[in-house]
Amino acid sequence: MKIMEDARVLSQEKVAFQTHLLRLSAGRISREARLGQFLMLQVRDGTDPLLRRPFSFHRIDGEQGIIEILYRVVGRGTWCLSRCERGDHVGIMGPLGNGFQLPECDPAPVVAVAGGIGIAPMVPLLEKLAQWMGLEGRKRGIHLFYGVRTAEEFIPETALDTLGITVHWSTDDGTKGHEGFVTRLLEDTTRREKIKPCAVYSCGPLAMQYHVAKWALENAVPSQLSLESLMACGIGACLGCALPAVNRAAPQEDHYLHVCKDGPVFKAEMIQWHKIQTHPANPPIFLYS
Amino acid sequence: MAQNSNAPGQSPDLSVQLGPLRLRNPVMVASGTFGYGEEYEDFLDLDRLGAIVVKGISLNPRPGNPPPRIVETAAGMINAIGLENVGVDVFLKSKLPRLQRWQVPVVVNIFGNTLEEYAHLAARLDGVPGIAALEINISCPNVKEGGMVFGTDPLMAARVVQAVRHATALPLITKLTPNVTRIGDIARATVDAGSDMLSCINTVAAMAVDVFSRRPKLANVMGGLSGPAVKPIALRCTWEVLQEVRCPVIGIGGISTATDALEFLLLGARAVQVGTANFVNPSVTTQILEGIERFLRVEKVDRLEDYIGTLNTHCLFPFAEIACELTDLP
Numbered sequence: 001m002k003i004m005e006d007a008r009v010l011s012q013e014k015v016a017f018q019t020h021l022l023r024l025s026a027g028r029i030s031r032e033a034r035l036g037q038f039l040m041l042q043v044r045d046g047t048d049p050l051l052r053r054p055f056s057f058h059r060i061d062g063e064q065g066i067i068e069i070l071y072r073v074v075g076r077g078t079w080c081l082s083r084c085e086r087g088d089h090v091g092i093m094g095p096l097g098n099g100f101q102l103p104e105c106d107p108a109p110v111v112a113v114a115g116g117i118g119i120a121p122m123v124p125l126l127e128k129l130a131q132w133m134g135l136e137g138r139k140r141g142i143h144l145f146y147g148v149r150t151a152e153e154f155i156p157e158t159a160l161d162t163l164g165i166t167v168h169w170s171t172d173d174g175t176k177g178h179e180g181f182v183t184r185l186l187e188d189t190t191r192r193e194k195i196k197p198c199a200v201y202s203c204g205p206l207a208m209q210y211h212v213a214k215w216a217l218e219n220a221v222p223s224q225l226s227l228e229s230l231m232a233c234g235i236g237a238c239l240g241c242a243l244p245a246v247n248r249a250a251p252q253e254d255h256y257l258h259v260c261k262d263g264p265v266f267k268a269e270m271i272q273w274h275k276i277q278t279h280p281a282n283p284p285i286f287l288y289s
Numbered sequence: 290m291a292q293n294s295n296a297p298g299q300s301p302d303l304s305v306q307l308g309p310l311r312l313r314n315p316v317m318v319a320s321g322t323f324g325y326g327e328e329y330e331d332f333l334d335l336d337r338l339g340a341i342v343v344k345g346i347s348l349n350p351r352p353g354n355p356p357p358r359i360v361e362t363a364a365g366m367i368n369a370i371g372l373e374n375v376g377v378d379v380f381l382k383s384k385l386p387r388l389q390r391w392q393v394p395v396v397v398n399i400f401g402n403t404l405e406e407y408a409h410l411a412a413r414l415d416g417v418p419g420i421a422a423l424e425i426n427i428s429c430p431n432v433k434e435g436g437m438v439f440g441t442d443p444l445m446a447a448r449v450v451q452a453v454r455h456a457t458a459l460p461l462i463t464k465l466t467p468n469v470t471r472i473g474d475i476a477r478a479t480v481d482a483g484s485d486m487l488s489c490i491n492t493v494a495a496m497a498v499d500v501f502s503r504r505p506k507l508a509n510v511m512g513g514l515s516g517p518a519v520k521p522i523a524l525r526c527t528w529e530v531l532q533e534v535r536c537p538v539i540g541i542g543g544i545s546t547a548t549d550a551l552e553f554l555l556l557g558a559r560a561v562q563v564g565t566a567n568f569v570n571p572s573v574t575t576q577i578l579e580g581i582e583r584f585l586r587v588e589k590v591d592r593l594e595d596y597i598g599t600l601n602t603h604c605l606f607p608f609a610e611i612a613c614e615l616t617d618l619p
Contacts (some may be wrong), residue, residue, distance in 0.1 A: 047363075050516055229356060237323060239358070242358055254355075
């Protein structure tokens with residue numbers, strides 16, 4: 001059941017460079033939402049911006065009726081959202097999409113990959129995994145590969161400390177952890193430490209997801225990748241959030257899946273990765289307007 | 290919802306006669322913005338709508354355009370979906386039956402690459418129970434073949450309508466594109482060719498680019514603009530069409546509030562279609578209906594039909610107090 005709800009802002013804080021944590025009181029959606037699903041949020045009334053913005057759930061507390069959204073300010077919509085204060089109201093719609101599944105097998109290690117703000121849905125998932133695999137999370141081998149462009153973009157370490165998992169840090173500029181892309185760190189570390197995971201979970205920019213998918217397919221690791229796309233409605237009506245997909249019945253013909261209703265979580269083998277072309281993320285446009 | 294104290298006890302009659310169709314109210318949803326209805330079942334009672342126009346159907350399934358397919362612009366969005374749809378077979382087998390559980394009239398938007406495809410498709414849908422009318426799409430700006438090519442030339446537009454007219458007895462609505470010099474000419478040609486009604490407008494051909502990557506924001510480079518930004522264009526087009534033809538006209542373009550809808554009705558449109566606003570607020574049509582009803586109460590108009598087409602083109606300066614009771618319209 002998809003719900004439209006008027007959510008009250010409980011708090012908003014800046015937790016890292018251009019990164020904000022928004023706590024919302026949302027009694028109904030918080031009870032329905034599952035890990036890896038998302039919501040559409042109307043940052044304010046009127047036509048600027050016109051459309052709702054999709055955000056994954058960062059925390060879901062059905063008992064307290066609270067949800068949290070961790071987001072990065074990347075454009076006008078998120079900039080407007082970052083101005084919201086305690087007591088303001090925002091319209092939200094959700095929960096949407098399919099969400100993560102917990103791995104079927106138990107004994108092998110689990111790998112999670114987060115790129116930039118892709119950490120948002122990974123934190124609650126890791127929490128759940130750590131819980132599910134018992135207190136021995138670290139020994140049992142939950143690995144998080146967490147990469148950002150520069151160290152100030154990391155969310156506070158304390159948010160990950162309590163999980164009892166192994167975190168592998170990487171930055172593009174080498175200001176913390178491995179210098180280079182997180183997917184390179186993933187490839188090197190899993191090879192060197194002979195980690196054979198039973199599942200890989202991932203969220204981040206499409207360029208990163210491409211390499212995670214490649215790694216997962218080459219190593220035959222079952223994957224669950226939370227992907228993103230531009231979308232207008234979030235409920236399967238506008239068909240805007242299409243991604244090129246593998247068509248088993250007719251491999252030569254174009255076929256698309258939709259992030260909002262077929263995803264946002266996909267298996268690596270579902271997507272035609274070579275058809276997705278990306279360019280580096282832009283500086284936030286409002287800096288120039 | 291607070292009831293106006295001046296309002297008479299009876300609720301105003303919102304029903305409209307749209308050619309051969311009697312609609313319980315004038316608020317329809319536009320093709321391509323409401324899926325096949327099922328997407329919106331969680332958000333509103335579909336039977337409250339005047340009619341549903343389903344996503345455009347073609348003879349064969351179409352995958353649509355490569356992404357990115359949409360981009361937001363000032364007070365609007367540009368899309369280049371490329372008429373992705375399940376095809377007529379799947380539509381009839383799995384989409385229409387679900388819609389038939391509702392009472393709401395279903396209008397099927399049809400699209401073809403050739404005249405034969407239009408005719409073939411219309412023949413397939415002819416006599417299928419649960420279809421109230423066909424809307425002929427000759428105005429999609431996002432596909433290479435067919436689409437807007439048919440809609441920008443009066444002769445071609447007429448030939449499409451004729452082909453469909455010969456293939457079905459269903460009431461026909463022709464959806465017009467604003468991307469022409471004289472929309473009245475196309476309107477006239479399609480009505481002469483047998484279209485019972487017209488709907489206008491489809492999206493406005495548009496484009497968006499990125500200054501950093503120096504690339505278009507849509508894989509298709511160009512797309513169609515919709516949303517509040519296009520409403521003034523849509524009103525002008527609707528007005529021009531109404532000057533040219535006598536058949537019922539359905540106003541479309543940037544409608545997201547009751548006031549927007551009433552503007553089209555005031556010009557003389559007998560119904561409206563709500564499009565992009567469904568994306569922003571899936572239950573917006575309910576609010577528009579409530580707003581229209583409230584407006585008619587305040588204005589003491591018993592029947593919506595009495596309001597349609599009552600525009601007086603002699604423009605006056607407004608006085609401030611006139612609209613004070615109407616400020617709570619959504």
